Structures are given as C-alpha cells and as structure tokens.
Amino acid sequence: MTLKQLEYFLEIAKMGSVTRAAQSLNISQPPLSLQLKALEEELGAPLFLRDKRRLDITPEGRLLRERAQAILALLEETAWDIQAVSQEKQVVIRIATIGSVNNRLLPDKISQFCTRYPYVNFQVIEGRTDTVLASLTEGHADLGFVREPFNVSSFRMVPIRDPALPPDELDYFVTIAKPHFYDAPGSSPITLEELQDKPLVTHRRYREMLVSACRKKGFSPHIICENDEIQSSLSWARAGIGIAIAPYTSAVLNDDSSLVIRRLESMTFSPRVCLVWNQSMKLSSEALAFINLL
Structure with a gap:
C-alpha cells in the first residue's frame, strides 16, 4: 500500500467512478483501475461494489476512506510542522570572554553576524583568561576570547586585531x-x-x-x-x-x-587578544562562520 494508491482510492470514492476519477487526476483510466485492483488484492477485500452506472463503497472501503483521510491529513500536518521548525531554527553560540573584549569588540561583531544569521542566539560568560580557558575545557563554552600569555596546548588559536589599536600594532x-x-x-x-x-x-x-x-x-x-x-x-x-x-x-x-x-616604555611584552576554542570539540557551522567573520 502506497500513499499514491491511497490518494487514488480517495478520489475514486469521491467521484464514484474510475472514469471521472481518472479525469480529475489527469491520468488514463487503465492504470487507475490497475492500482485499485492491486490495493483490493493486498487488503483481501473489495472496496467498491460495481454496477453499470457507478461504484458503491463497501464497509471495508468506508473504513479505508476514514483511515486514508487521517493518514494524509497527518502527513500534511507533519510537513507543515517540519517547515515551521526549520523556519524557527535557533542556534546558540556560547562565548566565554575577558571583560575588555566583551565591552568593546564583541557587540559590533555580533551585530554584523546577526544580520546574516538572525536565528542565532548568544550566551556570554565573562571572566578572567583562566576561567575562560576552564569553560572551554569543560565544554561550557564554544569559543573564548583571552589575552596572552596562556597555555595553547589544548586549543586552536587565532589572534584578533583590536579596533582600538592602530593597524598592524600589537597591544602594549x-x-x-x-x-x-x-x-x-x-x-x-x-x-x-x-x-x-x-x-x-x-x-x-x-x-x-x-x-x-x-x-x-x-x-x-x-x-x-x-x-x-x-x-x-x-x-x-x-x-x-x-x-x-x-x-x-x-x-x-x-x-x-x-x-x-x-x-609604559620598558615592558616590551605585547598581550594580544586571541580567539580560542577547544580542538577536541565539534563546532556548529554557525560557530565556524562566526570565527570566519572575526
């Protein structure tokens, strides 16, 4: 039994005639008759009583009509629900960050990102470099913003140029x-x-x-x-x-x-801001897109 057979059966029941059902479905009569015959053989029961003028639906046919209508209605409802879920898709990117990045750099970048990915939400955890790295290690955050120095062994890292600095100049x-x-x-x-x-x-x-x-x-x-x-x-x-x-x-x-x-002239260390993430964690396509934006 196929969905197409159920659709054909319902149209025959509605029109009371294979000929008129074929015209309504815009198909030829012989294939429609063959589909009806195959359905009756599979169910082991006649679905219509045939006379010269029209087809009268049997009790078995009425039961199938009721169930077929419910099946097709549920199928249509499911399709609508899936489309609705897709349209309302929401993805959360969890960011752990030091305060200076959260207050100055992130708002502009997130604003740019949301124009292209309006369904993405953000959760931001603010803390020190060590707590940011801990959040990444423990799986509480997807991406992190930290300031050098830090242990890079477990992380992927991309240096971030801060807009507060002149081009090509590191922090000081x-x-x-x-x-x-x-x-x-x-x-x-x-x-x-x-x-x-x-x-x-x-x-x-x-x-x-x-x-x-x-x-x-x-x-x-x-x-x-x-x-x-x-x-x-x-x-x-x-x-x-x-x-x-x-x-x-x-x-x-x-x-x-x-x-x-x-x-301060004499301290030559330049504490760059870096975007980091746990290299063992699989990131969503949206999180990867956010990395690319940065």
Whole structure:
C-alpha cells in the first residue's frame, strides 16, 4: 500500500467512478483501475461494489476512506510542522570572554553576524583568561576570547586585531592614574624607573612580568593591590589610590577624564587578544562562520 494508491482510492470514492476519477487526476483510466485492483488484492477485500452506472463503497472501503483521510491529513500536518521548525531554527553560540573584549569588540561583531544569521542566539560568560580557558575545557563554552600569555596546548588559536589599536600594532602596557601621581605633567611615554616607590595596582596575571621587568632596572615595584579584573584596577585608579598597570586596550574602557593614560616604555611584552576554542570539540557551522567573520 502506497500513499499514491491511497490518494487514488480517495478520489475514486469521491467521484464514484474510475472514469471521472481518472479525469480529475489527469491520468488514463487503465492504470487507475490497475492500482485499485492491486490495493483490493493486498487488503483481501473489495472496496467498491460495481454496477453499470457507478461504484458503491463497501464497509471495508468506508473504513479505508476514514483511515486514508487521517493518514494524509497527518502527513500534511507533519510537513507543515517540519517547515515551521526549520523556519524557527535557533542556534546558540556560547562565548566565554575577558571583560575588555566583551565591552568593546564583541557587540559590533555580533551585530554584523546577526544580520546574516538572525536565528542565532548568544550566551556570554565573562571572566578572567583562566576561567575562560576552564569553560572551554569543560565544554561550557564554544569559543573564548583571552589575552596572552596562556597555555595553547589544548586549543586552536587565532589572534584578533583590536579596533582600538592602530593597524598592524600589537597591544602594549600603559599606566592609568590621577595626574598627581606623575612626576611630570603630560601624556608622553613613561619608563619603569619613574614608577619606583609609586603605589601600583595590577592584574594578578601581570604581576610576575612587572616584578621581573622592574628588578632588571634595579628595584622592586611597590605593588599595593593585585586583582583578577582590569575594571578593579581602573576603579582603584579612579579612587586615587595608586597607578594602575594594564594593557592599553583595557585602559580605553576608562571613561574618567581626570585620569591620565601614559604608555609604559620598558615592558616590551605585547598581550594580544586571541580567539580560542577547544580542538577536541565539534563546532556548529554557525560557530565556524562566526570565527570566519572575526
């Protein structure tokens, strides 16, 4: 029994005649008669009583008509439901990111992406580089944005150019502080030696880098606060507690005009922002498209 046979049977039952059903279906009569005969033989029962003028449906035929109508209606409903699900398709891309990227770079990129993939939703987890990498390792995020350095052994990595920087220039460290913390006014670059005995505030992951660079200059830095968030460093600087040491692309999040930002000359490390993902995890086509956009 095929769906086509059921459609033919229903048309014959409706028209009461093989000839008129064939005309309605726009097919010749002999093949239609053969299909009806094959259906009756498969079911082992007559579906119509035949006389010279018309076909009268049998009790078996009435049962088949009821079931065939239900089957075809369900088939049509299923097709509509599948189309509806397809049109309402939703994909979620889970992103773990450091705060500076989430606040500055991501909104514009996600806006661009959503014009081409309107059915994609995003879940964003904000944290430190180590918590971002942990989210990727544990499968809680598909993509991550982190700042160098980090252990790349388990991850695929693509460096991301930050729009806050001039073309082809990597990130660099700056000092952010109230003007009275500086020995000389202005916004020119500052050396590490000028920070000797100054109260410094820095992110925990940059502490060893700062200490090592200062010791090479013959002194130990006076670090009054280590924290896990760049925003905390900026808050301490705004409160006039000390000089914050941070990457430039994080410092531009500052909106306090009373703070002076000066490039730090002696620390040569350039903490690039990188897009990373777990190389053992299979990404959706939409997540791969987001990587390509970046």
